[in-house]
Amino acid sequence: MGGGVGAALLVPAARLVGHAVGRVVVSSPTDPIDAIAADQVGDLPVRVPLVAASVRDAYASTANVVLGAAWLRRGQDGQIAALSSVCPHKGCAIGFAEGAKRYECPCHSATFDLDGNRLSGPAERGLDPLPVVIERGRVKVTWVRYQNGGADRKPA
Amino acid sequence: MRARIGDWLDERVGHREVLAQWQRPVAGGASFAHTLSFLFAFLLVIEAVSGALLALYYAPSTGAAWASVAYIEDQVTLGSVVRGVHRWGMSAVVIVAGLHLVVTALRGGYRRPREVQWWLGLGLIGVVTLYSVSGFVLRWDQYGYWATKVELAYVNDAPGPGRQLVQAVQGGNEFGNLTLTHFYALHAVVLPIVTLLLAWAFRAQARRHGVLPTGGPARAAWPYQSVRNWVVAALALIALVAWSQHAGGAGLDGPADPTAAYDARPQWYFRPLFALVNTFGSLRTFIALGLPLVVFGVLAAVPFFDGRPGRPRRHYAVLAMLFVGLAGAIGVSMQSYAKDDDDQELQRRTHRFAREAARARTLAKTHGVPAPGGLAVFTTPRFYVARTLWASECASCHEGDDRKAPVLGPGLASRAHIRSLLVDPSAPEHYGLAKKIVEDENAMPKTEATGDDLDALVELIYAETGATDVDPAKVEKGKPLFDDGPCADCHNRAGTDASTGPNLAGYGSRRFYEAVLRDSGAPNLFGKLDDMPAYDDDLEPNQIRAMADYLVWLRTATPADLEALKPSRAP
Ligand code: FES
Numbered sequence: 227m228g229g230g231v232g233a234a235l236l237v238p239a240a241r242l243v244g245h246a247v248g249r250v251v252v253s254s255p256t257d258p259i260d261a262i263a264a265d266q267v268g269d270l271p272v273r274v275p276l277v278a279a280s281v282r283d284a285y286a287s288t289a290n291v292v293l294g295a296a297w298l299r300r301g302q303d304g305q306i307a308a309l310s311s312v313c314p315h316k317g318c319a320i321g322f323a324e325g326a327k328r329y330e331c332p333c334h335s336a337t338f339d340l341d342g343n344r345l346s347g348p349a350e351r352g353l354d355p356l357p358v359v360i361e362r363g364r365v366k367v368t369w370v371r372y373q374n375g376g377a378d379r380k381p382a
Numbered sequence: 383m384r385a386r387i388g389d390w391l392d393e394r395v396g397h398r399e400v401l402a403q404w405q406r407p408v409a410g411g412a413s414f415a416h417t418l419s420f421l422f423a424f425l426l427v428i429e430a431v432s433g434a435l436l437a438l439y440y441a442p443s444t445g446a447a448w449a450s451v452a453y454i455e456d457q458v459t460l461g462s463v464v465r466g467v468h469r470w471g472m473s474a475v476v477i478v479a480g481l482h483l484v485v486t487a488l489r490g491g492y493r494r495p496r497e498v499q500w501w502l503g504l505g506l507i508g509v510v511t512l513y514s515v516s517g518f519v520l521r522w523d524q525y526g527y528w529a530t531k532v533e534l535a536y537v538n539d540a541p542g543p544g545r546q547l548v549q550a551v552q553g554g555n556e557f558g559n560l561t562l563t564h565f566y567a568l569h570a571v572v573l574p575i576v577t578l579l580l581a582w583a584f585r586a587q588a589r590r591h592g593v594l595p596t597g598g599p600a601r602a603a604w605p606y607q608s609v610r611n612w613v614v615a616a617l618a619l620i621a622l623v624a625w626s627q628h629a630g631g632a633g634l635d636g637p638a639d640p641t642a643a644y645d646a647r648p649q650w651y652f653r654p655l656f657a658l659v660n661t662f663g664s665l666r667t668f669i670a671l672g673l674p675l676v677v678f679g680v681l682a683a684v685p686f687f688d689g690r691p692g693r694p695r696r697h698y699a700v701l702a703m704l705f706v707g708l709a710g711a712i713g714v715s716m717q718s719y720a721k722d723d724d725d726q727e728l729q730r731r732t733h734r735f736a737r738e739a740a741r742a743r744t745l746a747k748t749h750g751v752p753a754p755g756g757l758a759v760f761t762t763p764r765f766y767v768a769r770t771l772w773a774s775e776c777a778s779c780h781e782g783d784d785r786k787a788p789v790l791g792p793g794l795a796s797r798a799h800i801r802s803l804l805v806d807p808s809a810p811e812h813y814g815l816a817k818k819i820v821e822d823e824n825a826m827p828k829t830e831a832t833g834d835d836l837d838a839l840v841e842l843i844y845a846e847t848g849a850t851d852v853d854p855a856k857v858e859k860g861k862p863l864f865d866d867g868p869c870a871d872c873h874n875r876a877g878t879d880a881s882t883g884p885n886l887a888g889y890g891s892r893r894f895y896e897a898v899l900r901d902s903g904a905p906n907l908f909g910k911l912d913d914m915p916a917y918d919d920d921l922e923p924n925q926i927r928a929m930a931d932y933l934v935w936l937r938t939a940t941p942a943d944l945e946a947l948k949p950s951r952a953p
Contacts, residue, residue, distance in 0.1 A: 247546050251554025263774075275641045283444060283558040288754050295641030311641060316535035318528060321643030323727070332645040332731065333532055334660055348666055371556070375539040382555060
């Protein structure tokens with residue numbers, strides 16, 4: 227008897243607790259986000275915050291929300307490339323060490339070269355590239371969040 | 383009378399029997415060693431009360447969390463004291479629980495028949511550390527946000543249901559509103575219930591088996607033990623408040639910024655794990671998640687190894703393990719702290735984040751926090767929009783030594799500025815560096831007017847700005863000087879007619895600046911002399927208006943006023 231009542235309470239409770247599992251609760255438009263004027267990107271990386279015009283977060287809808295940052299840099303070929311600031315290890319935001327000319331994660335000291343390739347530390351892959359388009363002299367970046375950990379990149 | 387009320391109450395409540403328990407002699411007598419469990423309960427009550435007080439002011443959502451904590455910390459009466467006690471009180475709980483564990487182990491208190499009580503104690507310690515995990519994220523400041531992000535990432539990468547667990551707790555795919563509500567519910571509702579149940583069971587066990595005798599004479603709990611308990615509790619409370627004040631209260635970092643390379647560090651009692659994780663390369667995840675399980679498992683198994691008295695070797699082995707473990711944990715933690723202290727870059731970043739936090743909190747206190755949340759506090763200073771545009775669009779040409787256009791600074795379109803412009807239009811602070819203008823055949827010559835005439839011309843143009851301190855007599859005098867003199871060869875001062883130089887109608891007013899921003903190359907403005915981008919398409923009307931307002935404000939601003947507007951944010 228008691229077991230039956232318990233199950234009758236527990237099952238719906240567990241379903242409610244699990245509501246968010248596998249669900250996209252926080253979402254924003256997936257089109258490229260205006261980041262910076264193309265002529266301001268040089269061969270040293272600049273960090274640019276990517277601001278979504280609107281974010282749907284559970285019950286709320288908010289304008290101008292910072293999603294994360296991209297590190298932008300003009301490569302040897304003159305093309306602008308973007309790297310996600312999210313460390314592929316456990317998701318801290320990486321910084322750029324001007325002296326050593328490499329990216330460094332403040333949390334567990336993962337390091338990456340200018341192209342985002344893994345140099346040392348606990349990350350299992352290099353930094354995640356983000357798609358870039360140039361329109362009317364402006365750099366636009368598409369924000370993608372990847373799962374942390376793992377050698378291959380899987381969108382989160 | 384008193385006796386009759388007592389009888390009446392006792393018949394219904396039975397309080398005399400309960401009170402009599404304190405009179406009964408306790409085998410082994412009173413001891414300060416026995417105050418620890420009381421102290422543990424006392425501190426938990428302090429946590430509950432301070433937590434309830436904070437809950438009166440706290441709001442768990444991404445928009446309000448940091449703002450409400452900053453409000454508690456910087457504005458609510460005694461808010462920072464209560465926060466300090468609440469935060470450091472939990473550290474005290476962990477310390478007391480650890481001491482209790484050590485004292486119990488020293489006296490073999492885990493042996494038969496107290497195994498279950500030992501396990502309940504371990505359970506309590508485990509639950510207590512979860513308060514910290516769930517509590518720090520509620521601040522939604524850099525510290526809480528990043529520490530929790532990393533902690534959850536470890537669970538996420540664990541084998542088995544780690545990912546599902548994290549999604550259930552954080553509420554979906556990302557940190558957001560549900561993360562805060564969920565952790566708040568865990569921290570303030572679920573964990574307290576679990577703690578109460580465990581503590582109740584622990585106490586029931588303690589009653590059943592009695593205290594571990596200390597060897598002294600049997601004494602009644604009241605007053606012998608109770609007085610000791612309260613003395614210790616009072617001292618602990620004083621020490622807690624003193625420590626919290628000394629440590630600067632609970633502290634509050636700047637609002638959580640998902641772009642910031644913040645040095646996430648755990649609470650001190652997780653520091654040994656953090657240190658080990660960073661030392662053992664490939665075993666990281668195993669250590670972060672496995673080591674706590676192993677430690678708890680070993681501690682839980684102790685009663686099976688040393689289950690009855692009279693085997694001192696086994697007891698020593700248990701104690702040796704405990705103390706070596708503790709010493710090791712303290713050692714690696716100290717090493718890890720020392721490493722951070724020696725890291726110059728990290729110290730620099732820490733100071734920068736501290737400055738940013740101070741600025742964010744000052745702004746929150748003066749202007750309030752905009753609805754989108756803590757980070758938006760940086761947008762509340764005066765002329766934020768204009769200063770941001772200035773930095774991205776204007777500064778490269780209008781500021782610094784590499785500029786290609788007139789300086790637009792404090793005193794812009796003031797009398798002094800207009801005068802100096804008339805006297806030497808090609809000076810570097812005016813059009814001197816604007817090649818297209820100074821090198822043109824129509825470049826403006828220096829004025830020949832001097833004395834009162836110059837004053838009158840200055841006043842005439844100054845009147846266009848809309849300033850309220852204009853001298854009408856001088857303006858009247860200036861009109862013929864302008865209209866019949868060389869000025870009028872190139873400039874109009876009414877309407878919107880085209881002219882070689884800008885039409886000066888409304889010069890220095892918001893309308894004028896808006897027109898220049900929209901299209902400075904319009905025929906009634908700089909025309910073919912123009913070399914500045916037209917912002918009509920690229921800026922929103924409200925941005926253009928904000929910029930124009932800022933330029934108007936510059937007329938009466940001093941360099942100190944301008945200085946006060948920046949930096950809106952550490953880079
Ligand atoms: S999160 Fe970057 S190294 Fe761990």
